[in-house]
Amino acid sequence: MPELPEVETMRRGILAIIGSRVRGVAAEKCARKPILLSPGIGAFARRTKDRRVTAVDRLGKRVVVRLDSGDSIIFEPRMTGLVLVADPPSVEHLRFRLDLAGGPIPSVWYWDRRGLGSVRLLSKKQLAGLLDGKLGVDALSITAEQLRAVLSPSKRAIKVALLDQRALAGVGNLYASEILHRAKVHPESRCDAVKPAQWKLIHTHLGEVLQEAIRHEGSTLSDGTYRNALNQSGGFQNSHRVYDRADEPCLSCQRGTIKRIVQAQRSTFYCAVCQRRRS
DNA sequence: CATATGTCCTGAGAGC
């Protein structure tokens, strides 16, 4: 479930492809059902051939490889996608390969066990259209004022609203629980009832949790799916205080027990002692 | 418009 820290780690893992030239692309045929590859591999190959990589960016939970043609290759991992430069976890779920020349990295692979992700080649205009109004301010650069302005009018629960990529880009299910726990805010608090001091805390811990998770190269959960570009585990799972810790003692207050509830069909974890409902 | 729900997908784990 790559979220901002995992996708940022993928981006950093392939930064060295900047300056390389595209030698070719290949759609791996191992999967039963192909992922979304757009356009088809023929047009994809023609439009990328011999193009130079000018930048590797992250837009929310997507990795964007920019080419000197103006086109960009968008990797969208969704649940189980990985961007790799070496040693895929298995050849079975390799979906796409980008071959390069003129740099230290000969190939970038896209691997995706469940295949809900996609690899797309988009023009500048298509990319702008894809993101226009659909992607909020990035969670790493949003200010406290922006965060409050964009979320506080909502009637939704704060945990659910944090996942809305149109409001705030990058936060997913795991980090939303961790951020609210550290901010001591109950996940079912309505946004329009969250106090100014609580918004400030949410903003502070939003930045701290994501930065710390990036330093640890993301979270590899018990299913082991997430890996960095070198097929190594992340380390932030060892710093989780609530996620996937239902019925275990709270590490923050030593008194509460971690609860699991379901909000918008997704698991939420919190400590009812630390995160008392105030609204 | 804002918010809620259903859908896709595979493999791990539970339960019998």
Added chain:
DNA sequence: TGCTCTCAGGACATAT
């Protein structure tokens, strides 16, 4: 042991 069932949650389509 081996089967069936449930669940995990990214983003988007559709419904309310």
